[in-house]
Amino acid sequence: MSVQQDVRPSLQTEGLSKAFGGVQAVNGATVTFHEGKVNALIGPNGSGKSTFFNIVTGMIAPDSGTVRFRGQDITRRAPHRICAAGIGRSFQLCRTFPRMTVLENLLVAVRPSGLGQLVGSSRNRRQVERARELLRRVGIDHLEGSLAQDISYGQQKLLELAGVLMGEPDTILLDEPAGGVNPALIGRIGTLVKELNAEGRTFIIVEHNMDMVMSLSDHIVVFDRGAPIAEGTPSEVQQDPRVLEAYLGV
Template identity: 70%
Template sequence: MSLATVDLRKAFGGVVALDGATVTFREGRINALIGPNGSGKTTYFNCVTGMIRADSGTVTYGGTDITRKAPHAIARAGVGRTFQLCRVFPRMTALDNVLAAVRPGGVSGGLRGARHRAEVDRARGWLTRLGIEHLIDIEARNMSWGQQKLLELAGVLMGEPATVLLDEPAGGVNPALLDRIGTLVRDLNAEGRTFVIVEHNMDLVMSISDHIVVFDRGRPIAEGPPSLIRTDERVLGAYLGS
């Protein structure tokens, strides 16, 4: 399902973070959202996922208005996200982190027996897929930054989101991990997941994106395939001017 916003606005006091953002991120694509620091990318994710309420404008997912829905309802509708500053529980193991992502009541809450075992298997499956199964019993605080980011993503994928929003997945991770993230996003997209990726690493953005939206001062100033964005004068201007 496509994720779309019309004239989304958000100000923090006198700071205008979103200034009429009208954007459509089409289903099935790897979409990128780029722009200088402070251009409103994270605020956009926060508004779309219901974590903060926009001052005005609408958000739709698959044509359904989700503007005023709570974060858990938006997640349940199929939109998952990671955070720029990576959210994991430092004193919980990788396994418990991934299980907690789909059990708001806590790891020990609720499931027993066969259903519990099925979820543990699914969690193990995602940890394996992300290449961190060897850390399954390790507490998150003892992992590298990159490993914590993969762990956070494993938790998001546990929710089986059809659309995944990633806020700076490559930020602070080493080049080998960068390659793994790129490959993973491509594979998950080939299986039918839609992505919207906020990212500063232009090599990654240009190599994996189908469609790029460029923000400047809280609104899109350009969009198109990488070949067009690479040479767009407004884009170069926004970056050089910042």
């Protein structure tokens, strides 16, 4: 049986485009990511990867094209509705609240107001428990009382990942999870991705660290100038001359 028969579509786009002034950031991108897999979206700087994430998560509207999630059209839906559909995401430049503690950062991830009340009330004790469990899971539970601004950048990335998990997404988009992170924490992030995927979560990861991409991914899509130029398994993509050309200009 061919591997392809096993593929179920997760996030799919068709003819997706977005220009900023004269810059065609995403250019008619037709892409399918696979449900239950670790997918990667790679490509040179400025090839439109973050813009693609911003469109599919509803942060910016496309000029044209469609986005479907498990077959359902989610084009131009508001971010909170896309989140409610089961898609969680992290940002290329980490988004944490620097003057809140690590634990508080997770609690605002689920409820944006009334923090003092939230921590104290028994109604929300479950959320606090869940936040602590996720901090243990990503390995920064010993930092729960520290201000986010006082922990390392890699630890902030782990905090952001825990924040994404607070929303219980079954599909997780990570924009450069290893960017600016030391090798030991990169290893931990990779292990977490593998574990969470084994539990059934789908990943779509934008990343420049090729060791991480090649060791983690089941399926890789390569972007150049706003559209896919190649896709396949890590070994297929590594041998593709179009990919070498896009990266090295050879």
